[in-house]
Amino acid sequence: MTSRHSRSDSLVAVGRTFAVTAAVVCLLPLPLLVAIATSTSWQRGAWAEGPTFRWLAESWDNFAPYAGVSLRLALLTLVIDLILGLPVAWALARRRFPGRQALYALISLPLAVPGIAIALALILAYPTWRAGGWLLVAGHVLYTLPFLVGALAPALAGADLREREAVAATLGAGLLRRLCFVTLPVVRPALLAAAIMVVTLSLGEFNVSFFLFTPTEKTLPVDLYAAYITGRLELAAAATVWFLLLVVPAAAAIEHLGGARVGQA
Amino acid sequence: MQQPVRRSAPLTLEQVHFSYGRTHAVRNITLAAEPGELVVLVGPSGCGKSTLLRLVAGLEVPDAGQVLIDGVDVRFLPPERRCVGWVPQSYALFDHLTVAENIAFGPRMAGASRAARIAIVAELLELCRISELANRSVRALSGGQRQRVALARALAVRPRVLLLDEPLAALDPQLRVELRSRLAELVRASGVTTLLVTHDQAEALALADRIAVLHEGQVAQFDTPQRLWEQPQSAFVARFLSGATIVEGRRVEGGLIEIAPGLRLSPTAEPPPTLVVSVALRPGDLRWGTGGARARVVRSEYLGGRYQLTIAVDGVVPLLCEADHPVPPGTSGEVGPRVGARATLVMP
Numbered sequence: 001m002t003s004r005h006s007r008s009d010s011l012v013a014v015g016r017t018f019a020v021t022a023a024v025v026c027l028l029p030l031p032l033l034v035a036i037a038t039s040t041s042w043q044r045g046a047w048a049e050g051p052t053f054r055w056l057a058e059s060w061d062n063f064a065p066y067a068g069v070s071l072r073l074a075l076l077t078l079v080i081d082l083i084l085g086l087p088v089a090w091a092l093a094r095r096r097f098p099g100r101q102a103l104y105a106l107i108s109l110p111l112a113v114p115g116i117a118i119a120l121a122l123i124l125a126y127p128t129w130r131a132g133g134w135l136l137v138a139g140h141v142l143y144t145l146p147f148l149v150g151a152l153a154p155a156l157a158g159a160d161l162r163e164r165e166a167v168a169a170t171l172g173a174g175l176l177r178r179l180c181f182v183t184l185p186v187v188r189p190a191l192l193a194a195a196i197m198v199v200t201l202s203l204g205e206f207n208v209s210f211f212l213f214t215p216t217e218k219t220l221p222v223d224l225y226a227a228y229i230t231g232r233l234e235l236a237a238a239a240t241v242w243f244l245l246l247v248v249p250a251a252a253a254i255e256h257l258g259g260a261r262v263g264q265a
Numbered sequence: 266m267q268q269p270v271r272r273s274a275p276l277t278l279e280q281v282h283f284s285y286g287r288t289h290a291v292r293n294i295t296l297a298a299e300p301g302e303l304v305v306l307v308g309p310s311g312c313g314k315s316t317l318l319r320l321v322a323g324l325e326v327p328d329a330g331q332v333l334i335d336g337v338d339v340r341f342l343p344p345e346r347r348c349v350g351w352v353p354q355s356y357a358l359f360d361h362l363t364v365a366e367n368i369a370f371g372p373r374m375a376g377a378s379r380a381a382r383i384a385i386v387a388e389l390l391e392l393c394r395i396s397e398l399a400n401r402s403v404r405a406l407s408g409g410q411r412q413r414v415a416l417a418r419a420l421a422v423r424p425r426v427l428l429l430d431e432p433l434a435a436l437d438p439q440l441r442v443e444l445r446s447r448l449a450e451l452v453r454a455s456g457v458t459t460l461l462v463t464h465d466q467a468e469a470l471a472l473a474d475r476i477a478v479l480h481e482g483q484v485a486q487f488d489t490p491q492r493l494w495e496q497p498q499s500a501f502v503a504r505f506l507s508g509a510t511i512v513e514g515r516r517v518e519g520g521l522i523e524i525a526p527g528l529r530l531s532p533t534a535e536p537p538p539t540l541v542v543s544v545a546l547r548p549g550d551l552r553w554g555t556g557g558a559r560a561r562v563v564r565s566e567y568l569g570g571r572y573q574l575t576i577a578v579d580g581v582v583p584l585l586c587e588a589d590h591p592v593p594p595g596t597s598g599e600v601g602p603r604v605g606a607r608a609t610l611v612m613p
Binding site: 160163164166167168169170171172173174177181182185186 | 353355361
């Protein structure tokens with residue numbers, strides 16, 4: 001007993017060391033980024049002339065319109081994902097039909113295909129859609145849909161949920177009211193987590209967007225890339241700070257919802 | 266919307282047939298329950314008893330046959346229009362609602378007014394003796410409390426028929442026996458025609474007005490508990506209900522049945538006019554050392570206060586008998602009927 005205990009203790013210690021190291025490595029750039037964004041000139045050293053908000057202010061003017069495009073795109077992607085994804089998740093979870101496994105594989109396929117390949121395939125297949133930015137929407141939908149379906153199908157397939165729906169039916173609830181009063185409350189955490197995941201994935205997506213954007217429909221990550229390639233380092237860092245302020249709260253919300261769901265089960 | 270008087274209705278199944286793919290779950294079942302009667306469906310797992318409840322609830326549609334509630338064929342009515350209460354084995358409580366909200370779910374779906382809902386919830390909380398739990402979340406309840414909430418929720422729609430699927434199986438064994446009689450009281454007090462499914466024969470005998478023993482999707486026998494015990498119509502029913510061993514007996518003089526030379530019992534009923542009859546011997550029917558047939562002990566098991574012996578008697582399948590002192594395996598001796606024991610005849 002004792003030896004097993006000490007072995008698991010040492011395993012935990014190793015795991016903790018890895019986690020801390022990984023966190024430090026990942027988080028270290030963040031203060032650095034803020035330091036760059038608030039220094040007059042990074043070449044002369046951090047805060048050589050005291051901290052400045054000039055870059056943050058300047059980049060905001062540039063950031064705001066692209067943020068608008070990105071947010072609009074993310075929300076449109078979410079709406080289309082829900083319209084397409086909910087029935088698909090329902091069918092995958094509830095129906096037994098020939099080709100069900102094949103459909104599941106097909107839905108998950110974009111996960112395995114590089115974003116560049118998706119983008120090129122879309123350009124070649126639907127060249128005329130590009131003008132209105134619809135190809136960009138299509139690319140984002142293709143990229144995010146597997147995540148939505150993958151998060152919802154297991155929640156809908158639960159035997160507990162199906163039995164509760166059956167009870168609700170015997171208590172006089174028709175299909176629509178079963179959906180509202182039984183199904184929705186049960187899958188709500190999964191649905192919310194999936195929706196936030198779709199939005200954050202879409203906001204941060206670069207590969208597909210880089211190939212499909214149009215001058216009027218340019219997303220934030222594409223603009224960030226341009227800022228780093230062509231502009232001042234301090235401006236690009238400031239834009240990145242704004243971007244993180246937009247995306248991190250959404251990611252934190254996912255964490256929270258995911259945690260709540262595990263806790264209930 | 267809700268009728269104050271409970272509308273208990275007769276339930277009739279006529280030649281109902283249902284299969285999942287190529288598996289015949291329910292084969293040609295005919296059953297009838299009187300208004301207010303508590304009918305228990307009992308059988309080993311996979312005998313089709315839960316499927317039968319789902320067919321009555323409308324969660325499955327039979328391939329053939331009729332399901333009549335109050336004389337009306339409801340085969341093509343969806344579950345939400347049958348007015349049938351169904352309590353699955355898991356109870357399937359709505360975790361996101363309180364106890365009172367769970368019970369009010371049915372009346373709410375029926376469009377009952379707020380005042381009517383409050384009245385019916387209060388009445389059922391009272392009936393099921395869970396009034397103090399009204400505002401608790403159902404997540405915080407014990408197994409026995411969950412069972413009563415599920416029952417109250419099903420009764421709140423004033424069902425014409427109540428369907429209980431293994432209502433005691435999710436409880437601890439000790440609690441199970443304790444809550445058994447309370448469940449029967451409650452169901453009888455509600456006055457609803459009830460089908461209750463169990464795999465536990467003791468539960469079936471204790472609860473039922475009548476028992477349908479199911480075997481491989483068919484009704485093996487449908488009778489009162491007493492008649493099933495005393496007059497099993499098949500070896501399966503005798504074995505399943507009482508753990509009996511089925512042996513051949515011969516009619517001998519004095520109206521007695523002889524199982525083996527020296528081992529004779531009087532029968533429970535007038536035996537058929539054949540020389541050889543089929544007899545169900547229950548574990549407690551025979552006693553060690555009471556004189557009768559020569560036997561040898563094969564195995565001995567302590568049951569608390571008494572021992573159950575597996576014994577070999579020449580020309581008979583291994584039998585069970587009881588002894589009140591330990592008898593080691595290999596011992597030879599004599600076995601005879603317990604005082605008052607009779608040979609239960611198995612007759613179709």
